[in-house]
């Protein structure tokens with residue numbers, strides 16, 4: 222009987238600590254960071270190390286495009302020492318940041334760090350009410366963009382917590398070095414591909430394709446919840462046959478049904494190309510870096526890059 226009683230006694234304290242998580246400095250003196258989804262949370266964790274407490278607004282397994290925030294999360298956006306997000310990607314986060322009236326001094330908007338590209342032709346939303354401003358948000362799939370995000374996070378973390386600035390600088394340099402190696406390996410690894418077209422589940426890979434001279438043909442548009450029309454499907458099927466594409470790419474957080482149909486009809490196979498919008502049960506032990514390396518191997522195999 223003693224153990225359950227002790228646990229019960231501890232409960233209010235746990236709740237109290239959890240409730241304090243969204244306030245400015247935590248009890249242990251860590252700096253609170255709110256990141257809107259996984260890749261930016263990853264950067265914050267790497268740069269901040271033990272000095273930060275990072276909350277990710279997009280839970281694992283949740284497709285982030287149409288994220289909705291709980292009142293508690295809206296409060297966290299208000300109270301965090303630093304918020305990292307990208308305008309034009311998650312409308313609920315844009316609203317929460319606006320509502321919180323945060324200063325640019327303690328907010329990283331990746332859309333003002335990286336020049337966002339317009340949607341690639343064919344990826345426009347069809348018949349959906351969402352307003353994505355005709356902008357492609359998928360910046361993080363280009364490692365060079367992640368270098369810029371890392372430097373921006375380092376600068377603002379150091380501004381809100383100057384006591385640990387030298388640690389943030391050292392951590393950022395380590396991550397930048399890893400990202401640059403990743404970028405070099407992509408450039409080298411994709412130089413000799415026989416096929417330069419990639420048929421992807423949704424239009425997430427424009428930044429990656431542009432950097433490494435590939436052409437993306439997305440099955441769905443910019444938002445994975447869109448579905449292609451029969452005419453679009455027929456076009457993609459024709460293209461797969463004409464360009465002798467061997468692989469239709471699917472992703473973890475989106476149903477592979479349409480990709481499977483195209484693959485079946487054309488004799489192609491399917492493989493997972495991860496847009497790294499979040500981790501799932503299958504990828505919970507991975508990181509941005511390991512998932513990108515997996516993507517590189519998948520691309521090299523699919524497009525015959527030897």
Ligand SMILES: [Zn+2]
Pocket residue numbers: 286359423424425443444445496498
């Ligand atoms: Zn996406």
